[in-house]
Amino acid sequence: MGASGLALLGFLITHLAGNLLLFIPGGALFNEYAQKLESLGMLLYVAEFGLAFLFVFHSVIAIRLKLDNLSARGSKYAGLKSKGGPSRWNIASVNMAISGLVMGAFLIWHIKSMKFGPSIAQGYVTEVKGTLDRDLYRLVFETFKDPIQVWLYVGVMIFLGLHLRHGFWSAFQSLGLIRPRFSKLISAVGVFIAVLMAAGFLGIPLYIHFILPGVKTL
Amino acid sequence: MSTHEQSMTLNLKVWKQKGPKDSGHFEMVTAKNIIKEMSFLEMLDVVNEDLIKLGKEPIEFDSDCREGICGTCGIVINGQAHGPWKATTTCQLHMRAFNDGDTVILEPWRAKAFPVLKDLVVDRSSFDRIIASGGYTSAKTGPHPDGNAMLIPKPIADRAFDAAACIGCGACVAACPNASASLFTGAKITHLMMTPQGQAERERRVVSMVDRMDQEGFGSCTNIGECRAACPKDISLDSIAIMKREYMNAFLKSDIEQREVREDA
Numbered sequence: 043m044g045a046s047g048l049a050l051l052g053f054l055i056t057h058l059a060g061n062l063l064l065f066i067p068g069g070a071l072f073n074e075y076a077q078k079l080e081s082l083g084m085l086l087y088v089a090e091f092g093l094a095f096l097f098v099f100h101s102v103i104a105i106r107l108k109l110d111n112l113s114a115r116g117s118k119y120a121g122l123k124s125k126g127g128p129s130r131w132n133i134a135s136v137n138m139a140i141s142g143l144v145m146g147a148f149l150i151w152h153i154k155s156m157k158f159g160p161s162i163a164q165g166y167v168t169e170v171k172g173t174l175d176r177d178l179y180r181l182v183f184e185t186f187k188d189p190i191q192v193w194l195y196v197g198v199m200i201f202l203g204l205h206l207r208h209g210f211w212s213a214f215q216s217l218g219l220i221r222p223r224f225s226k227l228i229s230a231v232g233v234f235i236a237v238l239m240a241a242g243f244l245g246i247p248l249y250i251h252f253i254l255p256g257v258k259t260l
Numbered sequence: 261m262s263t264h265e266q267s268m269t270l271n272l273k274v275w276k277q278k279g280p281k282d283s284g285h286f287e288m289v290t291a292k293n294i295i296k297e298m299s300f301l302e303m304l305d306v307v308n309e310d311l312i313k314l315g316k317e318p319i320e321f322d323s324d325c326r327e328g329i330c331g332t333c334g335i336v337i338n339g340q341a342h343g344p345w346k347a348t349t350t351c352q353l354h355m356r357a358f359n360d361g362d363t364v365i366l367e368p369w370r371a372k373a374f375p376v377l378k379d380l381v382v383d384r385s386s387f388d389r390i391i392a393s394g395g396y397t398s399a400k401t402g403p404h405p406d407g408n409a410m411l412i413p414k415p416i417a418d419r420a421f422d423a424a425a426c427i428g429c430g431a432c433v434a435a436c437p438n439a440s441a442s443l444f445t446g447a448k449i450t451h452l453m454m455t456p457q458g459q460a461e462r463e464r465r466v467v468s469m470v471d472r473m474d475q476e477g478f479g480s481c482t483n484i485g486e487c488r489a490a491c492p493k494d495i496s497l498d499s500i501a502i503m504k505r506e507y508m509n510a511f512l513k514s515d516i517e518q519r520e521v522r523e524d525a
């Protein structure tokens with residue numbers, strides 16, 4: 043769980059880094075970046091296969107774990123209550139399955155509409171460094187014209203933040219990588235990463251929808 | 261009498277269950293003449309005497325030392341294992357934690373691996389089986405060795421002792437949303453792997469104890485840390501990280517299987 047989770051975080055960091063190019067009006071740099079990725083050819087397929095494997099692996103063992111844990115209780119409490127203090131019981135830690143399922147559902151739709159969304163054949167075409175290529179920037183731009191999509195992305199990213207808030211620290215703990223001295227530090231880094239990733243990803247649709255229309259293209 | 265003036269009446273909502281096969285239910289029982297100085301179990305003693313006088317069945321619960329050291333007692337009180345106080349067993353919880361007229365919910369430890377025997381009494385022999393699977397050192401007991409023959413640095417001795425403070429009460433399992441026994445097992449493994457005496461069986465111990473824990477039907481740790489908050493002995497969550505690390509280290513050492521074969525022969 044922990045290892046695959048951290049690997050997926052690795053993907054998210056690169057994904058966000060690439061997507062930050064969307065903040066540059068006009069989108070030439072973003073499309074150029076997308077073209078560079080495409081040009082990796084075989085390597086990209088291998089990476090995408092690895093990524094898909096990680097997502098499936100992470101989800102399947104997570105669901106199995108959750109079902110096992112639900113059945114381990116046996117009978118139901120009238121109501122279990124946290125004792126606070128050193129406990130890490132919070133909305134993030136006890137709802138990992140829910141935040142995970144929300145992201146999983148998002149992911150299917152996200153890949154369908156982005157990766158397998160309208161392409162050159164549908165007229166989403168632009169000139170990138172002298173060759174005609176898929177206008178991915180236009181796709182993202184048009185997606186986030188729709189306020190429903192914007193708020194959907196924003197909502198999902200809050201779940202992403204919650205998932206990372208608990209998941210980051212939890213991965214270190216489960217992998218036995220924590221030394222008592224670093225426990226607090228790793229937890230704090232987890233909060234930082236959660237806020238950074240959520241804010242980064244939800245900033246994009248908000249920027250494109252609300253701020254970009256007022257920005258003069260260069 | 262001043263004690264009479266201070267006495268409280270509480271409404272207990274108690275889990276009643278005839279045996280492991282019974283599905284169980286809550287029953288309301290009134291606790292009268294309860295004074296703040298009583299321990300929670302003394303309160304139950306008073307209630308049970310009243311019930312017996314009325315010809316009713318008393319509420320079944322476990323206790324032994326009643327001084328917080330044996331780990332026998334354990335009730336989930338208002339949704340919290342051992343009640344509201346931190347680092348406290350049920351027997352050391354006192355009635356000043358409650359007010360006159362309060363409704364108090366009493367439930368047994370709930371876990372598939374801790375079947376309810378009766379009312380608030382559960383069968384914790386799954387813990388015993390985890391210990392039997394490796395929670396010991398099999399050193400030869402010869403003549404008494406010289407006191408300073410085996411030097412253990414103070415910080416190490418302290419950490420081993422902190423882990424050894426676990427009384428095996430099962431509050432960690434009861435409080436864990438996943439009913440995981442990781443804090444208990446982690447404490448035992450940490451305690452033994454810290455000291456020189458524990459080195460001989462170090463790898464074999466962690467593998468067989470963790471495997472036993474899983475076979476007993478406990479849940480898996482998802483690092484919620486509620487066990488730590490419920491633990492009457494303040495066992496650190498680090499012991500769970502240590503257990504995982506020890507397990508991985510042991511798993512990577514290829515000679516474990518050989519050693520097991522040799523020792524069985």
Ligand code: HEM
Binds near residue numbers: 054152158242243246
């Ligand atoms: C504002 C937020 C996001 C935007 C604008 C965005 C944009 C995109 C775009 C344009 C693609 C298509 C790339 C291509 O076709 O080559 C894509 C792919 C993908 N995205 Fe996102 N994304 C966002 C958030 C996320 C999040 C939070 C996740 C994970 C939970 C995620 C996971 C993926 C995955 C797995 C792919 C497929 C990668 C591949 O196969 O190359 N995305 N995203």
Ligand code: FES
Binds near residue numbers: 328333350
């Ligand atoms: S009865 Fe011994 S710890 Fe409570």
